[in-house]
Amino acid sequence: MTALERRVNMAAVFIPFAVTAVAVALLWGGDWLGWSDVAVFVLMYLVSGLGVTVGFHRMLTHRAFQTHAFTRYAFAYMGMLSVQGPVIDWVADHRKHHAHTDTEGDPHSPHVGEDGSAMGTLKGLWHAHTAWLWRTHGQARARKYAKDLVEDRGMRILNRKFPLIVGASLAIPAVLGGLLSWSLMGALTGLIWGGFVRIFLQHHVTWSVNSVCHFFGKRRFDVEDHSTNVFWLAIPSFGESWHHNHHAFPRSAAHGLKWYEIDPSQMVIGLMKKLGLAWDVVVITPERQAQKLIGAEKPAKKAKPAEEEKVAEPVA
Structure with missing residues (x-):
């Protein structure tokens, strides 16, 4: 990682935090939060x-379902509006995370290199949640871990447009806020709440899957890593916090595998399937889940089924 990339990543972490702190302080006086701001925040x-x-995770990283090229590009653009990095870098980092989960080489494990002491635990959680962004972020070799996207001309173009998409991520809520309120003040508050505050909250929800969901929570499947399910993150993360389920069955389109495990992303994929926008959706049967429960009797060793395969691409 170059010094410039490190500074940019640090700015992407701390600027939304600073604006959010100011926005919360402004709530104590004046008209700094209105219905238009709430609407823009929710939409963005x-x-x-x-x-x-x-898009980034279930469709592009794990190929949990198939769709049209236009839909792939649309979701890639939408994902970059979250300001979590260019699409190819995001996918490569996440595939590397699955290839080396909680072992040396994992870009954001809270367990690697720590001694188990209280201070070591805090350092590990800090690394997994935020500090990895200026240490190991974007360092996974794209040709190895995201070869399919590197060879996709449309994805390469979108990847290069990331700085412009970051600008759009701030401009869109400002424009929407201005139009909904028909005022410059509405544009400013739209930028604050639908832009910076939304980016801040979205960042920390996503990063909590890296940190919290590899340290605190519940487990029921026989997997070798430290992944956990964290119920209170399910709705803000759109189902990503059923992270232990996901590590047990990486290609599953659903991360919530029980009726009570709310998974909004799977609901969207189900709707896309009904509309003809998704097909070949990977489903893990109850029988397959039962075979992988902790303490379940293990069948005779055989080749891994497709839903358990690692998704890292071979070296070009």
């Missing part, structure tokens, strides 16, 4: 959040 959170969970 849904669009960019589902761009990450349905």
Whole structure:
């Protein structure tokens, strides 16, 4: 990572935090939060959040379903509105995370290199949640871990346009806020709440899957990593916090595998399937889930089924 990339990543972390702190302080006086701001915040959170969970993660990283090229590009654009990095870098980092989960080489494990002491635990959680962004972020070799996207001309173009998409991520809520309120004040508050505050909250919800969901929570499947399910993050993360389920069955389109495990991203994928926008959706049967429960009797060793395969691409 170059010094410039490190500074840019640090700015992407701390500027939304600073604006959010100011926005919260402004709530104590004046008209700094109105109905138009709430509407813009919710719209931008849904669009960019589902761009990450349905697009970056389940569709592009794990190929949990197939869709048209236009839909792939649309979700890639939506995901980059979250300001979590260019699409190819995001996918490469996440595939590397699955290839080396909680072992040396994992870009954002809270467990690697720590001694188990209280201070070591805090350092590990800090690294997994935020500090990895100026240490190991974007360092996974794209040709190895995201070869399919590197060879896709449309994805390469979108990847290069990331700085412009970051600008759009701030400009769109400002324009929407101005139009809904028909005022410059509405444009400013739209920028604050639908832009910076939304980016801040979305960042920390996503990063909590890296940190919290590898440290605190519940487990029921026989997997070798430290992934956990965290119920209270399910709705803000659009189902990504059923992270232990996901590590047990990486290619599953659904991360919530029980009726009570709310998974909004799977609901969107189900709607896309009904509309003909998604097909070949990977489903894990109850029987397959039962075979992988902790303490379940293990069948005779055989080749891994497709839903368990690692998704890292071979070296070109």
